[in-house]
Amino acid sequence: MNAWLSVLWLLPLGGAIVTMALPARVGAGAKSFALLVSLVVLAIAIGLALGFDPDGARYQFVESHEWIPALGTRYELGLDGIGLALVLLTAVLVPLLLVAAWRDDAYAAGRTHRGAHTYFALFLIVESMVLMSFVALDVLLFYVFFEAMLVPMYFLIGGFGRSADGVVAGRAGESGRSAGSAPAAAAVKFLLYNLAGGLVMLAAVVGLYVVTANAGAGTFDLRAISGAVSSGALDIDPTVAKALFLGFMFAFAVKAPLWPFHTWLPGAAVESTPATAVLMMAVVDKVGTFAMLRFCLQLFPDASQYFAPLIVTLAVIGIVYGAVLAIGQTDVMRLIAYTSISHFGFIILGIFALTSQGQSGSTLYMVNHGIATAALFLIAGFLVSRRGSRSISAFGGVRRVAPVLAGTFLVAGLATLSLPGLAPFISEFLVLIGTYTRYQAAAVVAASALVLSAIYVLWLYQRTMTGPLRAENEKITDLVPRELAVVGPLLALVLVLGIYPKPVLDIVNPAVEQTLTIVGVEDPAPAIVGEGGGR
Template sequence: MNDFPWLTVLVALPLVGALAVAFLPKTPGAELPKQVALGFAALTLAVGVAIAVQYNTGDGMQLTETHSWVEAFGVHYALGVDGLGLLMILLTVVLTPIVMVAVWSDTDDGNSTAFFAWTLALEAFSLVVFAATDVFLFYVVFEATLIPAYFMIGGFGREGRGRAAIKFLMFQLGGGLVLLAGVIGLYVVSADAGTPSYLLSDLSEIEMSTTAERWLFVSFMVAFAIKAPLFPLHTWLADTTEKATTGTSVMLVCVLDKIGTFGMLRFCLELFPNASQWATPVVVTIALISIIYGALVAIGQDDLLRLIGLTSLSHFGFITLGIFAFSSQGASGSILYMVNHGIGTAALFLLAGYLIKRRGTSLISRMSGVEKTAPVLAGLFLVAGLATLGLPGLSPFVSEMLVLIAAFDYHWWVGAIATSGIVLAAIYVLWVYQRVMAGPDLQAGETAVASDRESDPVTEPAGGGTATATAARAATLTETRRDLKTREVAAVAPLMLALVLFGFYPMPLLDVSNPTVHTLLEHVGVSDDEPVVPATEHDAAEEGEH
């Protein structure tokens, strides 16, 4: 079974699916492209589960495939999974079909073929990134993810999406160029050491000069800080989430952006351990600024989608802080945070999309009283919001606690500042819920006005044209105030279940990630201090007798 190319099959399925969907007829209301895309996404999920079943915790990189690609430059088609890669792969294969189900009825104008094809392509490229064990292969697919992402942002969404797509592309291409310089530098370093190679296993054994290691670290870290994103390289994020569809935002923020923090763990720490420790004070400072700045700016937002995007800036600050605190709690908390953020933020985006579809606006100031007409939507939105602020009993709480423990262990003031980010998160989550879900139902008033105009003989001209239009408007307003449909609940139900399940029992995730964390910290040369337990008088007396 281990000789079977599981990872290649995992990557090939969504890629073949994307090509198949792309050649289907582009007709309004067509269900076939959606059904084919969902079928390939489900098959990919099944293969991902099969890989997880075979995975043995503690055995390092598994299901490896290595084939020479460009021999002269030491480039290989090399794939493998450890605990970190496996969790990111599972997050990707789970979120993709959920997004498809969630946006099923949002693309009935003939664009479903393109949207679902690009979604599968983005899934395929992301899976290669999380499984790549060759730096050059990683770089190629790192850049390739921008193609479907750009078309998903620019082709679907609200007015201004084209400008947001260009801004996204410019930032990401800039980071990619900086990363390319580092990739070329690795070739030079490996060639000087003997034989050129881009395999992680070979590069991690090379002794680099201090100067070379630091410059290479900076090139990789800048690219990952843009992708994650971190302050001050984050400005593309809010514009993108505001203008793109919520399905696109889920794939970008909950899957694609994880490549940034994944790369910090996989490449920065593994290839440049000394430089990573050298840069820790600066990175920790940037992470703290991201935490506080993201939360403060989110509080002042009136656009719901922009607000959710900015909360992710704060969350990625927590993830980065845990990584560079250099402790087992911090690294484990960061990996767990990556998974939990993907689950919770995906739920929040999808529920926000349902809400905007019903209210016809994303402006918080124009929403109110949703809990009166759509209690299920309001309740699920509250659970997702509470997960975002780290409520005990929901999965993000566990990861935040581990990161905060590592932060306080690093320095008390680092932990104190990070903790204030949680307080700010409570402010923006509860405030947005109060403004959107509580209070009077604004649209109920609009419906009443429409009904009054319909029955007013003074305003009704001969022929009843105004009355007919007003009645249609009233019917439309009534329709938009309906609660969630069965399909919409089914899309977010797995996410809600995961938030509760991993909130009370996170060990399945930690059991997978902890061995990888131990190996990584051992490679960096960091070991946690053993807990000091004061001896009791009885223990001291027994020692004296012996």
């Protein structure tokens, strides 16, 4: 039995502990150590990808040890293709975010001499808990880390957040108290929403254990439960199954977030530092959509089919709602945050279309959204930090003084609107095709977001980068090497995955097919139109 999955999540956790233990005077050393740890994690993730056999067993690198025998729960880890894709996304993004955040801790210098230690350690803790969530095969083990990651995220948002005028939470003096109030409020809202979802899920987790105990031996083993449900060995009362499904789904919908449980996201994203916001939207929130695939569909296949039309409807509303509200924003960071609500709608739409194309597209979308949103949000953060304002009206003509910044901003924006040839296009296309075969009207309405996204992205670029150069923007500088080291790899991935997404789809597709087999659905047969126009 190998232990690579344990090393994968324990390494960043141990790295966080060491980072915090380093003397306060070695702030730069603490940052360098945290970055080194994240790069080693990336190397391990790449090694796992190279050793993963898409044609082999669904769950590979499996570890299983006694944890709490009295509760029928085990320390059980395993990696499938869907989890591997998201492990790689997490491992790639965290080092880049640490480099992007290299100077963010300076804002906290007035509050503590250990700002760098705390800030970077919190990033590693979040990475550790997210990675565990992607590999946990025990429902209770997953739940523990699903909830625990809220704590470091709370401190990242509330303790190191920015105010509307660019001042960062925690600075001394009157301005510090004013600046810190908005991030603190956003952090509390983030925590309360997600804790509420977690409490409902806890009740469902307990209910699931009771159901398995009544059928024989109580267990939290995902593979055992899903196998028993699929084979008919575990017959859950339909009403109970629906209630348990809703308990799990509510928690995941809040985390994702799905409309109308999304209201915590814009404030949390805007009041965080750009690196923290990307960590939240591109990494942490993916745990919610991933869990829908792994737990909701596999544990409650009949309930998943029963509620699929409702969830598809909510997803379509979220797609259009997020895009429309993005168009009306005057804050550049809030605009990008609302685009993520729309994108998460696409991901959830593909999952509950219950087709192979839809779910493969959704998984690929999770990866592509993480990369494209990271690029756009970080570049916007670099721009805002130079100007000292998030207001779109404060900009204009930036491309004249910062052409590289403007050019990378345009490419990242075009990726966000799913321009053909860039990574999000193929994933969005797969979601729409997969949805259309089962829910034609939903696919047609969702496709309208393509037009809406073109409006908000191109209008944002026009208002900030083109036109006459405003006098206040004359001192804006172009991207520096450190920033290019962050943006360059992200845009390279956007281009490569836009042209050649096959490596990701090859590892994802077998897991998707196995999930649909457990749910008990097949792709709808294509409709053939006869010569007379009949079907």
